[in-house]
Amino acid sequence: MNRLETDILVIGAGAAGMGAAICAANSGVSVIVVERNPDAGGILNQCIHNGFGLHYFKKEFTGPEFAYQLYSKTKESGIQFLFNHFLLQLDLKNKTAIFASEEGIKLIACKALIYTAGARERPFGSLLIPGDRVSGIFTAGVAQRLTNIENRLPGTKALILGSGDIGLIMARRLTLEGVEVVAVCERMPYPGGLARNIDQCLKDFGIPLLLSTTVTEVRGDGRLREVITSSLDENYNIIEGTQRSWSVDTLVLSVGLVPSTTPIMDYFSIDSKSRGVIVDNCMRTDKDWIFSAGNCVIIYDLVDYVTYQGEMAGRSAVNYIKNGNNPARYPIKKGNGVGVINCSYYVENSDLELYIRVNKPKEKAKLVVRSDNTIIYEGKPSAFIPSEMVRVKIKAEKIDDSFKKSSLVTEIIDL
Amino acid sequence: MKDVDMVCIQCPMGCKIKVSLDDDEKVTEISGYTCKSGKDYALQEVTDPHRVITTSIKVIGGNLPLVSVKTSKPVPKRLVLEIMDIIKNSQVHAPVELNQIIISNIAGTGSDILATKSVEKL
Numbered sequence: 350m351n352r353l354e355t356d357i358l359v360i361g362a363g364a365a366g367m368g369a370a371i372c373a374a375n376s377g378v379s380v381i382v383v384e385r386n387p388d389a390g391g392i393l394n395q396c397i398h399n400g401f402g403l404h405y406f407k408k409e410f411t412g413p414e415f416a417y418q419l420y421s422k423t424k425e426s427g428i429q430f431l432f433n434h435f436l437l438q439l440d441l442k443n444k445t446a447i448f449a450s451e452e453g454i455k456l457i458a459c460k461a462l463i464y465t466a467g468a469r470e471r472p473f474g475s476l477l478i479p480g481d482r483v484s485g486i487f488t489a490g491v492a493q494r495l496t497n498i499e500n501r502l503p504g505t506k507a508l509i510l511g512s513g514d515i516g517l518i519m520a521r522r523l524t525l526e527g528v529e530v531v532a533v534c535e536r537m538p539y540p541g542g543l544a545r546n547i548d549q550c551l552k553d554f555g556i557p558l559l560l561s562t563t564v565t566e567v568r569g570d571g572r573l574r575e576v577i578t579s580s581l582d583e584n585y586n587i588i589e590g591t592q593r594s595w596s597v598d599t600l601v602l603s604v605g606l607v608p609s610t611t612p613i614m615d616y617f618s619i620d621s622k623s624r625g626v627i628v629d630n631c632m633r634t635d636k637d638w639i640f641s642a643g644n645c646v647i648i649y650d651l652v653d654y655v656t657y658q659g660e661m662a663g664r665s666a667v668n669y670i671k672n673g674n675n676p677a678r679y680p681i682k683k684g685n686g687v688g689v690i691n692c693s694y695y696v697e698n699s700d701l702e703l704y705i706r707v708n709k710p711k712e713k714a715k716l717v718v719r720s721d722n723t724i725i726y727e728g729k730p731s732a733f734i735p736s737e738m739v740r741v742k743i744k745a746e747k748i749d750d751s752f753k754k755s756s757l758v759t760e761i762i763d764l
Numbered sequence: 765m766k767d768v769d770m771v772c773i774q775c776p777m778g779c780k781i782k783v784s785l786d787d788d789e790k791v792t793e794i795s796g797y798t799c800k801s802g803k804d805y806a807l808q809e810v811t812d813p814h815r816v817i818t819t820s821i822k823v824i825g826g827n828l829p830l831v832s833v834k835t836s837k838p839v840p841k842r843l844v845l846e847i848m849d850i851i852k853n854s855q856v857h858a859p860v861e862l863n864q865i866i867i868s869n870i871a872g873t874g875s876d877i878l879a880t881k882s883v884e885k886l
Contacts, residue, residue, distance in 0.1 A: 394881075397820060398818045399834060400776065411818055411834055411880040413880050414880050414881070497832065498828065498830065500820075500830045522819075525817075525844075525848050526819075527852075543776055544771040544780075545771055545772065545774075545775075545778045548770070548773055549773045553844075651776060
């Protein structure tokens with residue numbers, strides 16, 4: 350059996366993993382990054398559109414360019430990559446991860462582990478849509494991979510369910526490649542993706558966006574032939590008589606991402622609802638030597654944010670190796686209006702970086718963070734929508750003065 | 765007189781910009797932008813909208829069948845489908861280097877088609 354040792358072991362060579370690895374290696378510790386694909390970059394490699402890196406690099410890149418920029422940085426830092434390796438299990442007692450590789454089973458012992466495995470797409474089966482089980486139904490990421498990497502088109506005439514960013518991006522991508530996109534349907538009364546993508550991906554090509562509309566049946570014999578959509582009322586019940594038939598051979602699903610935590614859920618805590626790894630603001634899990642960042646924690650809007658959080662995990666892992674401390678941490682709770690939040694705990698005496706998604710649109714509101722009844726942070730009044738994540742940074746000094754050592758509560762207050 | 769409302773596509777912030785035009789289609793007022801790039805975008809958008817195209821080109825003899833590409837600068841929106849046609853009928857031989865010019869001055873726009881990744885020769 351093949352055995353290796355390293356100070357820090359990173360699982361996953363996407364943006365979070367590379368961010369973590371670069372940050373750690375620059376502090377002088379040894380780093381191994383393990384990746385199941387034959388190359389680094391993760392999902393960035395198939396996201397050939399632009400709009401990446403405006404925060405992190407202060408420059409606009411396509412996905413593959415962003416991945417290349419990060420990977421070039423890892424080359425300067427002496428990080429070792431092991432490609433085509435798949436995580437099988439962890440040996441918590443011996444701080445060892447066990448992988449399957451082309452050379453057989455491989456054991457890697459480490460002082461700290463950083464889990465950055467990204468997310469998976471919610472599949473068709475989870476939607477419980479009645480009808481025939483036919484070919485021609487793809488998740489958006491699979492359609493994207495076929496179109497952008499493998500040079501294969503998913504079909505000739507498509508309907509897209511879900512208006513998240515990847516659904517909108519694929520509407521444009523398929524249109525440019527000659528596929529007729531008949532509509533994008535969204536079950537919510539508001540779009541799931543960024544406003545800019547509604548504009549440049551749908552309006553530019555005259556693709557209709559049907560809100561409060563979902564797919565209620567799929568029909569075909571072998572291959573998809575017909576999709577039935579229906580309008581929904583405010584409680585998401587189907588409104589009878591609104592059925593509409595679309596003759597398409599392709600259905601593309603952009604219905605959400607789920608953190609990829611199946612391989613590790615027995616070893617450290619995940620959120621039972623979101624399935625994301627539960628971490629504190631230093632990206633530490635409930636095991637003091639294991640850290641996590643990126644879309645396996647929560648689903649971010651921007652790869653820039655994923656990279657920042659990866660860097661935080663890298664810094665914290667190095668700090669743990671060098672100082673071994675395990676400071677007290679306190680829960681961060683979701684108050685009114687908060688749908689998704691990272692992180693779940695606050696480590697005393699540290700800067701706090703929060704990523705928050707509201708649970709429904711607000712025309713004018715403000716974000717407040719408080720400790721018991723003392724307000725620690727108050728944002729400027731603004732509009733909030735679920736598709737646009739809010740990022741807030743609060744300095745440790747600002748928190749420490751009024752921190753009651755119980756918990757922090759975040760809420761969105763209507764104005 | 766007319767007002768044009770738009771969402772800026774320059775970055776994910778999605779600023780809502782309003783441009784007011786007089787009867788000769790001349791800009792009289794512009795508001796809602798938060799950076800120079802947004803202002804430039806809005807002014808371009810009301811005269812002749814431009815877009816960056818990102819797509820892929822067929823690779824011969826590479827370790828991958830496609831290389832991802834982009835226009836080196838925004839091209840007129842009205843030429844997007846024409847440019848896509850040219851790209852669809854083009855191919856490139858491996859190896860392809862990142863930033864390699866695959867088609868120069870596409871459709872006379874002054875914009876080049878650049879590789880956004882490398883593809884190795886098989």
